[in-house]
Amino acid sequence: MSMASLAITAAEPGRREMTEAAGSLANFFTEIKPDWHSQWAWDHYEATILGLAHQFGLRRVCEIGGGRDPLFTQDEAARNGIDLIVNDIDAGELALTARGLKTARFDIAGDLSEPDVTRGGYDMMVSRMVFEHVDGVERAWANIHELLAPGGVALAFFPTLWAPVFALNHVLPEKVSHAIVHTLFPARRDGGGDPKFPALYDWCRGNPALLEPMLKRAGFAETHVQRFWGHGYFDRMPGLKQVDHVFNALAARVGWSFVTTYAYVVVRKGRG
Template identity: 40%
Template sequence: MPIPFERSHLAAFRDFPSTLYGLVSRYPNARVLELGGGRAPSFPIHDMPDNIASYTVNDIDPSELARASDDYDKACFDVTGDVSAFNGQYDIIFSRTLIEHVADGRKMHRNVRDLLRPGGVAFHMAPTLYALPFVINKLLPETLSTKILYTVFPKRRNNKNKFPAHYSWCYGDRARMETMLKEIGFDQVAIRSFYGHAYFDKFPVIREADRALATMAERKDWSSLGSYAHITAFKPAALPGG
């Protein structure tokens, strides 16, 4: 039995916008921050729900950020660095296939918590360990993994969109991720698991073996073998002692 579509890797990408829009719609005059948006924010600003007050795009590289449309507010900072100038400014912070590239996942999530207003929400989509292609990507030297990726997916060579991946705090295991995020100050955490991927599609024998494993993992709900996750985490509306 194949993986049901709503739990397949395709659904992780398909459902990301609607899930994000649903979160944004909860906040009157919502202030939205996209992490790692650079020159190409994920959504046209006119596609966002009508209740947004601002859509800020972030990047660590000022030259990339300068190429983004002036329709967006811009915030240049390293999400694992000093973000204190922006603390408490946002109702919703989101990222899409960014957090696997962050070397210190704990620091990133702590900073995201601080960037949020009380009651705000973080929403991330990320590839997760221990799906086989991401384990391989983590273990191989970057030069070799880049060469393999561009050989299998030559169109990505033109975009030069292969970045080092660390997979720090990118685990498919829902219980593990929920515990980690709550320990650093989020109070409501929900992880939606997805299974399967397209990385082995050109290699029939490996593809079929990997699909069989992914199908079993989905059926038995072995989230640690999931391939992608939607991570939703709320900051408490009131801090302890506040």
Template identity: 45%
Template sequence: MTDSGAVATATAARAAGRQARVARRLGASPFLAEPLRALGYDSREVWGWDMYEAAVLAFAAHCRQAARHEDGLVRLLEIGGGRRPLLTPEQARAAGIAFTVNDISARELAFGPPEFARAEFDVAGAVDPALFGRHDLIVSRMVMEHVRDASRAWANMAALLAPGGVALAFHPTLYAPPFVINRLIPETLTAPALKYFFADRHDGDFPKFPARYDLCRADPAVVEPALSRAGFREVLTAPFWGDRYFRHLPGIREAGDALSSLAERRDWRLLASYAYTIGRR
């Protein structure tokens, strides 16, 4: 076999191995996995970030196909959307989505698009029962690691959903090294470090909030029982490996990439960096 042929064979084998691992990771719930399969979910951290908006739109379409809508509009609630919700009013209108933005801060909500409905409450606190059962899809992005009581937050989301509705949370996971460091080191040290590595993180539009990582795991053995108790009948955890926190640190960057690659191949969920945690009521 020529060198080029050997390289092609090895590349094909790696791709086949990844596809087999992806199939196993999505096997817990064919219904919840369908939008991710259609988008080509592949367990890489960059996919999780780049495809999140597309994933939310795909789940909205999936809810509509499953007859989860009201008068043709999928009722979507974004937890922690504040001043910068995931979708624009134009995108929501084109997708047939009735969009509600949630935040714990009235000030943050006031800066958001006036076209969207607003709901001020703490998802891990007391929620007005009048809101229960009124949403088909609930989404959040980099919010769940900050809540004080994730079990209560998931129970509230189950209550906020109509029967058959879906909740999708994109969050970092323990025990990826950057997030272990973030959890253990005082905020007075981690906040300046975050601003160095990510210059757009500041005390204005993108401040750093205390991270608690309650239930932020990629291990189904931890997540599925907790969400089942919260009121979800189907649960899927889609893990991602890799991060960009050490990209300015040669040596550490390469070691981190190698560890993430090995962890993905071995399916070491404790070293996943992020996950989509998805539940169907």
């Protein structure tokens, strides 16, 4: 399966129903051959979600923390056979969701008592740069298991400890880390277009041996951790950029999970 084939349209014939015959998560990632560098994860996030949706027959997709910046417009979702529901804990963020998209306000790590909660109502739940801000990630995964339909899939894309750049963000006071990010990426933070929320990094790791027992406790029948190394934080720092790249390339070559920079954590709910 090439990355080009992941951009599935709703009109494509032979779209799978949500069955066990669709194969495993590990096989899916083996076929698409992700690169080790995190730039691949950023560039292919949407295509990976569409590929999973096609492979496993997933239509009702909830984007956790989508708020002001959802994955797809209404037209894009419809064109790809996706019924997209945008979730956020903040009513103000949901008010900024693009017109035409459905929204659902609830806390993924809460008690799921909010009126917008639909247990077993989603075929797929996805999030990008959300889980590092969640207080109570293990409960969030258990809630996702409850919200997914049988056979449903969830994908969380987040930064990981203990990559040096994120370890520094984790230990520095919030005001200091905010100032550093603002300096490195002013266009992404100015004007309220991409606000920086406190990063907690609860369970934000790239080590499958560490994550998989917790995900099994949450109830998932199948798990896959796709690890990535490297980042763009030193792109404006010649010398340091090259040294950091060599370090991350070596870590990727030997599979050093302790210093991954990002991960796709993908889980599947059993059908029983």
